[in-house]
Amino acid sequence: MVLTGAGISAESGVPTFRDADGLWEGYHVEDVATPEAYDRDPATVLKFYDERRASLAGVVPNPAHEALARLEAAVGEELLVVTQNIDDLHERGGLQRVVHMHGELLKAWCTSCDQRHPWTGTLVDRPACPGCGSTALRPDVVWFGEIPYEMDRIIDALTDAEIFVSIGTSGAVYPAAGFVQHARRHGARATELNLEPSEGSFFFHDSRHGKAGELVPAWVDELLGS
Ligand code: BV8
Numbered sequence: 001m002v003l004t005g006a007g008i009s010a011e012s013g014v015p016t017f018r019d020a021d022g023l024w025e026g027y028h029v030e031d032v033a034t035p036e037a038y039d040r041d042p043a044t045v046l047k048f049y050d051e052r053r054a055s056l057a058g059v060v061p062n063p064a065h066e067a068l069a070r071l072e073a074a075v076g077e078e079l080l081v082v083t084q085n086i087d088d089l090h091e092r093g094g095l096q097r098v099v100h101m102h103g104e105l106l107k108a109w110c111t112s113c114d115q116r117h118p119w120t121g122t123l124v125d126r127p128a129c130p131g132c133g134s135t136a137l138r139p140d141v142v143w144f145g146e147i148p149y150e151m152d153r154i155i156d157a158l159t160d161a162e163i164f165v166s167i168g169t170s171g172a173v174y175p176a177a178g179f180v181q182h183a184r185r186h187g188a189r190a191t192e193l194n195l196e197p198s199e200g201s202f203f204f205h206d207s208r209h210g211k212a213g214e215l216v217p218a219w220v221d222e223l224l225g226s
Pocket of ligand 1: 196
């Protein structure tokens with residue numbers, strides 16, 4: 001099982017969260033990534049996600065995304081990629097199966113009828129839900145204090161994993177940051193591929209530091225060669 005974070009998309013030009021000294025494209029996380037912020041000031045939150053959704057058009061997958069797709073082509077369903085990222089670069093890099101535990105920028109969730117819709121436009125102008133017509137569309141993204149998606153499926157994969165690899169994540173956000181401990185408790189070999197030691201480096205058997213665009217293809221070559 002592979003867990004990815006913002007660091008795998010950094011070389012594609014997608015800003016990470018914590019490399020920007022806590023400010024996230026000029027915003028404080030608690031002002032744009034919590035349900036309370038959305039209740040308090042929906043326009044600011046919707047604009048923040050509209051800007052990030054629009055910027056996806058200007059970025060492309062990098063060799064790290066493509067290497068994971070190559071690995072999947074070789075091993076099929078032996079690989080499960082769980083990502084904390086809400087961009088679509090894994091899919092555009094060729095990966096067929098991705099679990100977006102924190103949701104997706106390119107989806108809108110209607111809190112009136114609960115339907116989810118592919119969404120590439122803006123939400124700040126409160127467009128009508130294609131399903132029920134209400135103007136209750138929000139980004140289909142998991143905010144702080146909300147429960148990540150597909151946790152049962154993720155825990156099953158962690159329990160069965162022989163190899164757990166964490167790529168480009170600071171290990172600062174739970175429950176993702178705790179996955180390595182669960183995998184190790186169930187006998188997995190844990191490897192970290194990150195620009196620098198993460199907050200959870202201690203839990204990994206093997207921690208390699210460098211750019212994902214270089215480390216991930218090399219790791220996939222090594223794995224497929226073995
Ligand atoms: C939950 C979507 C209950 C939005 C995100 C106190 C203690 C412990 C936990 C908590 C606490 N108080 C509250 C909590 C829980 C909270 C939490 O963990 N808070 C933290 C801040 C303490 N978590 C939650 O609220 C979660 N929900 O707990 O629900 C529950 C749980 C389980 C079961 C039942 C109930 C929900 C959290 C989800 C929040 N949403 N994103 C959006 O994207 O707008 S989080 C956001 O930050 C990202 O999605 C990502 O997941 C997260 C961490 O970011 P990273 O991906 O790691 O990115 P970061 O910038 O931090 O690091 C990048 C790394 O890449 C760096 O290490 C860097 O060195 C490296 N890098 C950079 N360039 C490169 C590179 N590596 C390789 N190559 C490069 N080129």
